[in-house]
Amino acid sequence: MEDDDENPVAFSKSIVADYFDQADLTFKQMDEYLEKQDLKNISKLGHFLKGSSATLGLTKLKDSCEKLQHYGDRLDEAGHNRVSDSQVSLRNCKKTIEQARREFKEVEDILQPFYQDD
Amino acid sequence: MAEFQHRLRTKLFRRFSTQADPTSAPTEPQQSPHRQQQHHHSLPSSTPPPLLIPSPSSAKHPKSSLATITTAPSTPPSAPPAPPAPPAPNPPTKHPLTTLASPPTPSPSATGFPSASLSPAVKFALQAPTPTPPVRPPSNPRKQSLVHPSDTRVINALLDESTLTKNMLHRKVWVRRAGGTSTQIQVLEDDLVDDAKDAILRKFANSLGRTYDAPDLLLRISPTANAPTERLLAPDEPLCQTLDHYFPAGQTLDDALTIDVPARRTPRASPRVHAVAAAPAPYYYNYDDTRPHESGTDYFPPMPMPAPGPPPAVSPGILTSTSHDSRHSHATHPYPHPHHPERAMSVLTTGQLPALPSPGSRRHRRPNHPRQHTSSPTAISNVQPQPQQPAMPRPTTRPRLDSVGSVDKPVQPLVPPALPTPPVPVPAVEPAPVTKVVPERPPAGGKRRRGKVGGTHSGGSGEGMLGALTISPLLDTSVPPINVLIVEDNMINMKLLEQFIRRLKVRWQTAVNGREAVEKWRKGGFHLVLMDIQLPIMSGLEATKEIRRLERVNRIGAFSTAPTPVQQVREGAGSDEAGDGDALEDVKRLFKSPVIIVALTASNLQSDRHEALAAGCNDFLTKPVNFVWFERKVKEWGCMQALIDFDGWRNWKDFAQQNGLKDASAGDGKAKDARESAAIIFLLSPHGHGQVKSARPDPARLPRRRAKSALRNP
Numbered sequence: 001m002e003d004d005d006e007n008p009v010a011f012s013k014s015i016v017a018d019y020f021d022q023a024d025l026t027f028k029q030m031d032e033y034l035e036k037q038d039l040k041n042i043s044k045l046g047h048f049l050k051g052s053s054a055t056l057g058l059t060k061l062k063d064s065c066e067k068l069q070h071y072g073d074r075l076d077e078a079g080h081n082r083v084s085d086s087q088v089s090l091r092n093c094k095k096t097i098e099q100a101r102r103e104f105k106e107v108e109d110i111l112q113p114f115y116q117d118d
Numbered sequence: 119m120a121e122f123q124h125r126l127r128t129k130l131f132r133r134f135s136t137q138a139d140p141t142s143a144p145t146e147p148q149q150s151p152h153r154q155q156q157h158h159h160s161l162p163s164s165t166p167p168p169l170l171i172p173s174p175s176s177a178k179h180p181k182s183s184l185a186t187i188t189t190a191p192s193t194p195p196s197a198p199p200a201p202p203a204p205p206a207p208n209p210p211t212k213h214p215l216t217t218l219a220s221p222p223t224p225s226p227s228a229t230g231f232p233s234a235s236l237s238p239a240v241k242f243a244l245q246a247p248t249p250t251p252p253v254r255p256p257s258n259p260r261k262q263s264l265v266h267p268s269d270t271r272v273i274n275a276l277l278d279e280s281t282l283t284k285n286m287l288h289r290k291v292w293v294r295r296a297g298g299t300s301t302q303i304q305v306l307e308d309d310l311v312d313d314a315k316d317a318i319l320r321k322f323a324n325s326l327g328r329t330y331d332a333p334d335l336l337l338r339i340s341p342t343a344n345a346p347t348e349r350l351l352a353p354d355e356p357l358c359q360t361l362d363h364y365f366p367a368g369q370t371l372d373d374a375l376t377i378d379v380p381a382r383r384t385p386r387a388s389p390r391v392h393a394v395a396a397a398p399a400p401y402y403y404n405y406d407d408t409r410p411h412e413s414g415t416d417y418f419p420p421m422p423m424p425a426p427g428p429p430p431a432v433s434p435g436i437l438t439s440t441s442h443d444s445r446h447s448h449a450t451h452p453y454p455h456p457h458h459p460e461r462a463m464s465v466l467t468t469g470q471l472p473a474l475p476s477p478g479s480r481r482h483r484r485p486n487h488p489r490q491h492t493s494s495p496t497a498i499s500n501v502q503p504q505p506q507q508p509a510m511p512r513p514t515t516r517p518r519l520d521s522v523g524s525v526d527k528p529v530q531p532l533v534p535p536a537l538p539t540p541p542v543p544v545p546a547v548e549p550a551p552v553t554k555v556v557p558e559r560p561p562a563g564g565k566r567r568r569g570k571v572g573g574t575h576s577g578g579s580g581e582g583m584l585g586a587l588t589i590s591p592l593l594d595t596s597v598p599p600i601n602v603l604i605v606e607d608n609m610i611n612m613k614l615l616e617q618f619i620r621r622l623k624v625r626w627q628t629a630v631n632g633r634e635a636v637e638k639w640r641k642g643g644f645h646l647v648l649m650d651i652q653l654p655i656m657s658g659l660e661a662t663k664e665i666r667r668l669e670r671v672n673r674i675g676a677f678s679t680a681p682t683p684v685q686q687v688r689e690g691a692g693s694d695e696a697g698d699g700d701a702l703e704d705v706k707r708l709f710k711s712p713v714i715i716v717a718l719t720a721s722n723l724q725s726d727r728h729e730a731l732a733a734g735c736n737d738f739l740t741k742p743v744n745f746v747w748f749e750r751k752v753k754e755w756g757c758m759q760a761l762i763d764f765d766g767w768r769n770w771k772d773f774a775q776q777n778g779l780k781d782a783s784a785g786d787g788k789a790k791d792a793r794e795s796a797a798i799i800f801l802l803s804p805h806g807h808g809q810v811k812s813a814r815p816d817p818a819r820l821p822r823r824r825a826k827s828a829l830r831n832p
Contacts, residue, residue: 011613011617014613015610015613015614018609018610018613019610022608022609022610044652044654047652047720048607048608048652050720051608051610051611051650051652051720051741051742052608052609052610052611054720054741054742055608055610055611055614055741055742055743056610057742
């Protein structure tokens, strides 16, 4: 920990690495819930990933996760109106998860060189 | 001749003695325009010869003639015998007085009753006293016009031109304030504009004289054919000459000089106006928020003084209002003060931009939520931060001002130096000697006892960090020595928060869900909880509610002395029924005050915040958390808790002594340290010795005495 204080890069590396792991895992879980059509849990995962994405400043990903959160809550994109058809919500979730994945891939590609495991 | 004069005087006296005292007439604002051509000669004289001046005014119009004969002697009988004065039985073609009155310049019209120049306003003004049309036939000569007895010298001078000097002559000049009624001031023939300003201030003694000095006034002369530009009169201009130049035919009422006054020199902000203007919705706290600022404006004008904007003449409202009541004047002030944005921002940015310390921002949102079930710190924080608000962001300077805080906060940092314990929060490093040392030594502060009681989780519970005692030098009170519980399920965020809290060098623990948070809290000793809202198993809101419930049930904080609210709450809310497992261990020692819960809200939605506050959170931080805000919150709430926990710190000393600590010497040493540090703090705190009260003999008394004597003999 003192190490981290003295070595912010190491800390950042560890955080980013953790984030990659976490996001990987989260996306897998999302797929599972999508299979089960478990919108509620998708929303929770969206919120979860949103938090860490925001912490790292990955705003695109954060926005996608927020959408996902809303869709999972059977709301529209902005979270204002209800979506009555759960299938619509599921489709939206699926779409958004894919989008988030792409964005995550981007981030990974950008960040990986900088935070390559030593 | 003399007899004729006497008869005439008597006649005049009889005729006008029933009228208002003519000598007061010149000061009346409602004046006949016909008088403007008169030159009043009021020089003192021992030989006032009433002089008959032919006048076109008809004697058949008494009221009109009153206007003309304003200088009629009020006490003719007492006047000494007049020297022979030339009665003018016929209207002379050349008016002697008028000629004399303006020797240097073309004379104002001798015959001048410029009826053509009478404005409708004047006509209106004349309607009240008399139906007489303002235009009078100049062909109707009249002989009753008089010269005031005090002008005898002038008359004498007329008779003997060699003795005549200009400054013997008075002259009346029309002036008016913008939008106001014209009035006349009396000036000497050779007075400068500067002197006229003095006269103006005498005339407007109330409305202008109280606020302005003569040099502040500006006189504007309106354009005429002779000088087509309107301009300000320079102070060193000879007024009469200028007037004569501008108005060769004589200055009429309409030609009155306009008196301008500069923008107020020390405009006082009207708090009500600001409050309303700044905040579209007038919150109840606005007045309080602005109060310190308002008082400040007495000394520091809120806006740069010579605001170039408002030329006062443009808006008559200013002139009439400024001088009377500053509040009202500002209420009607058409020019908003330029420092509005500052306040507007302070309201509008509440809680969203880091412009304000958080107690303020929190307060802004709070009123919507009656908070029955939060206990004392909340209540305190609702009230206290107000005066402290400015000081909140820099608590380092505060301890000296607040005695309790000064005793408490710096003292606690002082104690740790006795310990060689560095802050070692994370077990990964595993500093074995440290973890052993810490539980043995009761840490400073009431909550430190948790180290003994809950010593089981000191070693390697995973995130239980013991012994991270703050070792900060005295008065380097960056963050008070508090114990923080971080509740966050997301490991990424948790890592970041851990990093943050490590930098602050306070003790901390973590919990990954609401249930765990509650369990950790039950062990006691936490001052501050940073609570994520969305948590698995038990959400942050639920955990918060549970903690608040347990606080109520166990009468922590305010409820310990107020049983009634507890009963009420119990009756009101069934969930508050104390269950079997609700009793907290060692409540008195471990829970000095309700814990402060700062919600970590993912969204910046107002509703989320309201929900959090309603659940019993004291504050919130929006995620992603940045370090500046994180530090602020921990600091300010930590300071608050450190203040509240002063008793805990003192009790701890008793506790330590009573229980005969294992290493009593160390305990004594620490107690001694504490006393000394308290003494130092007292020295630094001007009010310190008045605040600490203790029934039993306690160590704090000693330093108090010491401090007092030290204060007496610096």
